[in-house]
Amino acid sequence: MNMRSQTQTKTTPKPSFTPVKTGILQRKCACGNSAGLTGKCTECQNKQLTLQRRSNNQAEPDEVPPIVHEADTVAGMLQRQGSSQDGGGTPSACVVSEEIPTNRSGLINRGGTVGERFQMNIDWRDSGSLARRSPTSYCDCSCGEYRQYIKGHVIINGRRETIHLWGGAVLEENVYHEDGLERNPRGRYGHRNETQTTDEDFLPDRATGCSYRGRDFPRIMIGSEVDMLYQFKGQTYDSCNQTFGSIHEWEVRYVGPIIR
Numbered sequence: 001m002n003m004r005s006q007t008q009t010k011t012t013p014k015p016s017f018t019p020v021k022t023g024i025l026q027r028k029c030a031c032g033n034s035a036g037l038t039g040k041c042t043e044c045q046n047k048q049l050t051l052q053r054r055s056n057n058q059a060e061p062d063e064v065p066p067i068v069h070e071a072d073t074v075a076g077m078l079q080r081q082g083s084s085q086d087g088g089g090t091p092s093a094c095v096v097s098e099e100i101p102t103n104r105s106g107l108i109n110r111g112g113t114v115g116e117r118f119q120m121n122i123d124w125r126d127s128g129s130l131a132r133r134s135p136t137s138y139c140d141c142s143c144g145e146y147r148q149y150i151k152g153h154v155i156i157n158g159r160r161e162t163i164h165l166w167g168g169a170v171l172e173e174n175v176y177h178e179d180g181l182e183r184n185p186r187g188r189y190g191h192r193n194e195t196q197t198t199d200e201d202f203l204p205d206r207a208t209g210c211s212y213r214g215r216d217f218p219r220i221m222i223g224s225e226v227d228m229l230y231q232f233k234g235q236t237y238d239s240c241n242q243t244f245g246s247i248h249e250w251e252v253r254y255v256g257p258i259i260r
Helices: 042-057 066-083
Strands: 090-092 094-102 108-110 113-115 118-125 137-139 144-156 200-203 211-216 225-238 248-257
Touching: 094 225, 094 248, 113 225, 113 248, 118 144, 144 211
Parallel strands: 090 137
Antiparallel strands: 094 118, 108 113, 118 211, 144 225, 200 211, 225 248
């Protein structure tokens, strides 16, 4: 601190009022001008009123701090993002559990049929009411689907058979094709927007159900000697974001006679 500014000259204070010829005392404002009834001149009174209004009304300062602009920008971004979807954010398939495959029967060979039964069980979570949804993403069961693929061969009595798959494809040794039913009804496994096959269910309904229960029974029912290889690949699928879950692989294999 500057020491010169601390030195003060002792002066005789001016009187707060001066006599006038009329004999009436007239007060002076602190600025030196003539004071009114409030003890302040008109100019100082106006300044006080202006400051008082600004304090009471809490008007914004002329320059807004940068942090305020930044907060406004973030808030606006979140608001725009939230309004882009119903309820805010991006829907996605949130898998709670997946058993692919499960409940495998083991090889069945009796009554002229050889094969194996198995199931696919998948459960998704739904965020429910809009109040519980995140500003950026939320779980929507309708996004959850299932995909199954198959490859292999079937040789009956020494002859390689042509096994027809969904969409006109045929079973190949080294190439996976999407699995499904070619008839009664025709549809791929796990597609919500296609005709539901007799071997699957979305529960409680196909459009929005949070559970998938698929069933399959690949088998051979003709011939006496069979060389059968079915290799499967199953995955969950997020139709809203076009992404796949973990790959599950298994096979149904048998070489030998068909028991009748």
